[in-house]
Amino acid sequence: MSMPPLAALPAGVDxxxxxxxxxxxxxxxxxxxxxxxxxAGLVREKNTLNTFMMCVGAIAVxxxxxxxxxxxxxxxGTGSLLGGLGYVGLHDVTFVPREGTTIPxxxxxxxxxxxxxxxxxxxxxxxxERMRFGPFLVFVALWSLLVYSVLAHWSFxxxxxxxxxxxxxxxxxxxxxxxGFSALAAALVVGQRKDYGRQALLPHNATYVLLGAGLLWxxxxxxxxxxxxxxxDPSVLAFVNTLLTPAAALVMWFVLDLxxxxxxxxxxxxxAIIVGCxxxxxxxxxxxPGWALVLGAVGALPCYAVIVWRPRTRVDETLDVLAAHGxxxxxxxxxxxxxxxxxxxxVADGLFFGxxxxxxxxxxxxxxxxxxxFGMTYLLLRAMSLFxxxxxTEHEEAVGMDFVQHGEEAYASGEGAIxxxxxxxxxxxxxxxPTP
Amino acid sequence: MKLVIGIVxxxxxxxxxxxxxxxEVRGVSMSxxxxxxxxxxxxxxxxxxxxxxxxxxxxRFEVAVSDExxxxxxxxxxxxxxxxxxxxGKIFVMPLERAVRIRTGESDREAVTxxxxx
Numbered sequence: 001m002s003m004p005p006l007a008a009l010p011a012g013v014d015x016x017x018x019x020x021x022x023x024x025x026x027x028x029x030x031x032x033x034x035x036x037x038x039x040a041g042l043v044r045e046k047n048t049l050n051t052f053m054m055c056v057g058a059i060a061v062x063x064x065x066x067x068x069x070x071x072x073x074x075x076x077g078t079g080s081l082l083g084g085l086g087y088v089g090l091h092d093v094t095f096v097p098r099e100g101t102t103i104p105x106x107x108x109x110x111x112x113x114x115x116x117x118x119x120x121x122x123x124x125x126x127x128x129e130r131m132r133f134g135p136f137l138v139f140v141a142l143w144s145l146l147v148y149s150v151l152a153h154w155s156f157x158x159x160x161x162x163x164x165x166x167x168x169x170x171x172x173x174x175x176x177x178x179x180g181f182s183a184l185a186a187a188l189v190v191g192q193r194k195d196y197g198r199q200a201l202l203p204h205n206a207t208y209v210l211l212g213a214g215l216l217w218x219x220x221x222x223x224x225x226x227x228x229x230x231x232x233d234p235s236v237l238a239f240v241n242t243l244l245t246p247a248a249a250l251v252m253w254f255v256l257d258l259x260x261x262x263x264x265x266x267x268x269x270x271x272a273i274i275v276g277c278x279x280x281x282x283x284x285x286x287x288x289p290g291w292a293l294v295l296g297a298v299g300a301l302p303c304y305a306v307i308v309w310r311p312r313t314r315v316d317e318t319l320d321v322l323a324a325h326g327x328x329x330x331x332x333x334x335x336x337x338x339x340x341x342x343x344x345x346x347v348a349d350g351l352f353f354g355x356x357x358x359x360x361x362x363x364x365x366x367x368x369x370x371x372x373x374f375g376m377t378y379l380l381l382r383a384m385s386l387f388x389x390x391x392x393t394e395h396e397e398a399v400g401m402d403f404v405q406h407g408e409e410a411y412a413s414g415e416g417a418i419x420x421x422x423x424x425x426x427x428x429x430x431x432x433x434p435t436p
Numbered sequence: 437m438k439l440v441i442g443i444v445x446x447x448x449x450x451x452x453x454x455x456x457x458x459x460e461v462r463g464v465s466m467s468x469x470x471x472x473x474x475x476x477x478x479x480x481x482x483x484x485x486x487x488x489x490x491x492x493x494x495x496r497f498e499v500a501v502s503d504e505x506x507x508x509x510x511x512x513x514x515x516x517x518x519x520x521x522x523x524x525g526k527i528f529v530m531p532l533e534r535a536v537r538i539r540t541g542e543s544d545r546e547a548v549t550x551x552x553x554x
Contacts, residue, residue: 199450398447407480416470416491
């Protein structure tokens, strides 16, 4: 038996870069189940599985839709507003690298797919404990095309924001602001939970929340560290900043918790990890490690403020996606405009280093993205609500979404449960063992 | 002096607590129980295994009250616990022989009357 000769790498593919991006892609995919765990811990016991399943559902639906259409809309060509249809069904997406990258095109597509998936999953945080599972899956399919692919094209795929000079390293625009402001719209259209503002609706497992946040942080090293598509300096800087910014955000959160309630809270700490990771997502390889620390500390402030303020409103944006992603992404995008450093990133300086125009480019994205994400999500859900009911009935909400939507319970004991067997099977067993 | 036991749906427990509070019934114990009362079984499926949940999750309230509070307590349990569907639960009222407040040693009527009401 003769072995085929070892396949040579396609021209332009770097083995080290490809190895890292394979790992990074797996890391980012893991973030979505990690988010499921984080969200599941934050809801009530009776909605644990449904909340987790919204994240799993996003992997299913957004993953398929991305491969079929979304990737093409985001990454085919440099149209100003939207990509083309040349990559529909992964046509022409092969081992040959995209221009400007050193990894197989197919791997680039998969890495970007994991971003679309987690962004769609993030939005679920606004509607958990009441939105029906079927309509949510339809929403994910349409939203990933109408909102995510469009914003990804603008910021990553050569669209007008990227062409205009806006800097966004790993997705402050499509992922963080895209999910955060969409979440606000989703919460407004779907409406508040029936007991919101009337009863205490508390997280049922803070350990899940901390573990989920920890796994998200771990995955985020692939998210930010992979967004340079190589093992070069930008990836290393973004990777290290992904350690520093969340650490600084944690410290600041501890201080704010101490001032406000005299105690450092666990769920606050989990939130701070997410906020810190989101803050550094856009700024990743554009700011120095020193400024990354400052970003964590300073950027925690507006997010903390919104998290304290939001529950006092009538808006049941249940798991505070707006504060943790929308506001943090907004802050991170603007921070680049102030503190980007040419010496570190080789691309552009911010206002602090004498380049005021960068701040203008960043402010434009920080203004337009929230408007688009909010507006399009609002219209999409309003349109969907003409055809179907987006949410469960009050009675179903009271029973809990796990049983109503999935016919399962997260913590089923089995006590008093009677095995249901098909009649033929029951008879066969009775014949084999006639003792009653 | 009676012991009022109310067994209600877990999802109505908060409504019952609110109703009891409005009726100024303040001394309450609550526990999670499993029971069966003729309602339709929930059918759940775990991979290939389909099961009927023969016992449903319920919440059991125990309220020891002086005689004039028996009716308000029953009304509150009914008002807070009712959905109109089979499975809303039951209320049992039993004579109570003796009650003692551990902190003060007070017994019976004084023991089941909240401090704020005196």
